Amino acid sequence: MDPKIYDMVGADVAWCPGCGNFPILKSIKMALGELDIAPEKLVMVSGIGQAGKLPHYIKSNVFNGLHGRSLSPATGIKASNKEMTVIAVSGDGCTYGEGGNHFMHTIRRNPDITNIVHNNMVYGLTKGQASPTSQPHFKTSFQVDGVFEEPFNPLSVAISLGATFVARAFAGDIPQTKEIIKKAINHKGYALVDIFQPCVTFNKVNTFQWFKENSYYLEDSYSPDDKVKAFKRALEGTQNHEKFPLGIFYVKEVVKTFEENLSVYETDDSPLFTRKVDKNKLKALIDSKRSI
Numbered sequence: 001m002d003p004k005i006y007d008m009v010g011a012d013v014a015w016c017p018g019c020g021n022f023p024i025l026k027s028i029k030m031a032l033g034e035l036d037i038a039p040e041k042l043v044m045v046s047g048i049g050q051a052g053k054l055p056h057y058i059k060s061n062v063f064n065g066l067h068g069r070s071l072s073p074a075t076g077i078k079a080s081n082k083e084m085t086v087i088a089v090s091g092d093g094c095t096y097g098e099g100g101n102h103f104m105h106t107i108r109r110n111p112d113i114t115n116i117v118h119n120n121m122v123y124g125l126t127k128g129q130a131s132p133t134s135q136p137h138f139k140t141s142f143q144v145d146g147v148f149e150e151p152f153n154p155l156s157v158a159i160s161l162g163a164t165f166v167a168r169a170f171a172g173d174i175p176q177t178k179e180i181i182k183k184a185i186n187h188k189g190y191a192l193v194d195i196f197q198p199c200v201t202f203n204k205v206n207t208f209q210w211f212k213e214n215s216y217y218l219e220d221s222y223s224p225d226d227k228v229k230a231f232k233r234a235l236e237g238t239q240n241h242e243k244f245p246l247g248i249f250y251v252k253e254v255v256k257t258f259e260e261n262l263s264v265y266e267t268d269d270s271p272l273f274t275r276k277v278d279k280n281k282l283k284a285l286i287d288s289k290r291s292i
Helices: 021-034 053-058 071-080 092-098 098-110 154-159 174-186 208-213 227-235 279-288
Strands: 040-044 061-064 085-091 112-120 165-170 193-198 215-217 246-250
Touching: 021 174, 040 053, 040 071, 053 061, 053 085, 061 071, 061 215, 071 085, 071 098, 071 215, 071 227, 092 098, 092 112, 092 154, 092 246, 098 154, 112 174, 154 165, 154 193, 154 246, 165 174, 174 193, 174 246, 208 215, 215 279, 227 246
Parallel strands: 040 061, 040 085, 085 112, 112 193, 165 193, 215 246
Antiparallel strands: 165 246
């Protein structure tokens, strides 16, 4: 399928020229096209932030949620219509900061959704303060003496909580990012794709060149089926004068998804909105609860 089918012709894109969001948008469209996912079968869900604007630039169904709360509606959308491809997309601040609690418990539920996080190690919409993933000593107009907190490590947290697909990509490498996104979408269960995405306006340290020089791809011989090994690789990073690994860290198949655990799908896989309501049964159910 031609990726141009997802283009929003005439859309007023609000990103800065050179923003790392542009190659992520292109990678997602290419992945969707190669997977032949029709726009009407796709739901893009977002929170707030520059990354949260991405669904506005893709021809699809869109749900724009509250700051840090995109994963809950994404879970609900998939639970109500298993036929839809659901992608939740937002930034590191929205997902790991304001949405940290939702991030953790969505992993535990394992809904069949793809969670793409634009990780630029800074708050790009609210004028450049440090984000949960900002590196130590990173100075901003708010953290004038530099960041001193330990950076949040989304990959190690996701792996430890039992996420069934955990990966990291780099926006500057579109071919590899596209392939990782394709595998995440095809995965049955919760899939995290953390993408290094340079903010050209508010982060002059973690640039395209910096990410390129401070990252490398996991070896071809690496097997993502060992949780302990995956956790150890997720701990690698420049804090220890190491480079950040890129690629697919961990995959666990044959785990029941959130939707598969719901009783409404035990005997019927059809979307909830297509089902006829038996008003007599509904009334009987309501009346039975009134006596409790």
